[in-house]
Amino acid sequence: MMQYIGMRTLKTGLTVFLAGLVAQAINPQDQFVLLFTAVIALESSVASSFEIGMKRVAATIIGAFSAILLYSSGLPLPVSAALSVMLLIIVANRLGQTGSIGISGSVTILILLNGYAGQNPYFFTYIRLRDTILAVALALIVNLLIFPPRAAKRIRRQEQLLYDNTLAMVEKIYLYRVADNLEDYRSEVQQLASDVQTAATELGIVKSIEDKRLAVYKKLLSTYQKIYIYSENLALMGKEMRVTDANQKQLTDLFGHEEVLEAEWNEEDITRNEVIYNYTLDRLISNLKEIKAYEQQLSELPAINR
Structure with missing residues (x-):
């Protein structure tokens, strides 16, 4: 069976395993972002893991900025969601982060939904950013230390x-x-x-x-x-x-x-x-x-x- 499992598959599994341990330790009630980001954070090389990881962190920041700005405006949720997504697309295009618009958009919508549901959007943003950074860091560590690209x-x-x-x-x-x-x-x-x-x-x-x-x-x-x-x-x-x-x-x-x-x-x-x-x-x-x-x-x- 091992012949059908590639090294990248094994390292992805290890990254998710470590992310799961960290998630249970720091936030057992909401483990999705950390585990999900761990799945997609590992790349074929250390350099690509670092580059893609930084783009995902940037996408989270852009999405969070757009959501908090429109949440503070007091506009209805449909209007805030539409304007915040438009804003993040403009910012992402200007910063050359077009490939991260999907991730930014999901962060934006999640923060808005939780904010309008009565949760603290600033704390929610902190959790999302923290979990994303942790997942990217774990992927880098695994790629660097466990059978690194030769x-x-x-x-x-x-x-x-x-x-x-x-x-x-x-x-x-x-x-x-x-x-x-x-x-x-x-x-x-x-x-x-x-x-x-x-x-x-x-x-x-x-x-x-x-x-x-x-x-x-x-x-x-x-x-x-x-x-x-x-x-x-x-x-x-x-x-x-x-x-x-x-x-x-x-x-x-x-x-x-x-x-x-x-x-x-x-x-x-x-x-x-x-x-x-x-x-x-x-x-x-x-x-x-x-x-x-x-x-x-x-x-x-x-x-x-x-």
Whole structure:
């Protein structure tokens, strides 16, 4: 059965369990907000949990402000409800919190209903805000301490695989002038870019990856993107392009394929397209050398513990 339960599911259950314990301790008569927010507060990463959590807290504040302002006006409930919802939509739009309008609206309506029913709207607002903050905090703690996202290890594995695939792709282009996996390669580069961005976002919240290692990954990513462009250009130029002795030597040094050296030819007869081809090839080789240098830098950094 455990194979059908993902880590996020388990962590969500743990967050709700902790929220239930806290709710019973501080407010056993009204546990809904704390438990409900705990269900939706946990995200796939620490950074996203923090970002979404802050938006939910902001939504609660906006909704509460709108409700209390209109409750104090003394207008009938239908009028207050309509005006308060309109107000919170305007404020949320101005603050760029459009995704939280639904949560803000529910808070607004709850506060108004309780206020018009004779309860203290200020105390009710305090309870709602407190429970929301507690649920978000619990989600952050669980995501941070219980099997935290291993961005560093994941990126390292992906980058090592991309490194091997890069060498294989360039070698294939050279040996056979075939580039039939460029789309797959581009997808791998885009995935690495996404993960590096996620790690960079989380860096200020949790040390999911070392500063120095992340800096090297960013340089590697830029180099991989260039290699994709150069490889695509080489593939588009056809299979009849001749390679200069200088580039052949560089490729032999990289791959050790002396047998692929073409027969000597007079490079004074090189065509314009072949000049472009060999320039592009030289740039690609230079970027391969850069990757090797970055790989060496990564190997000299402390081992990843997470």
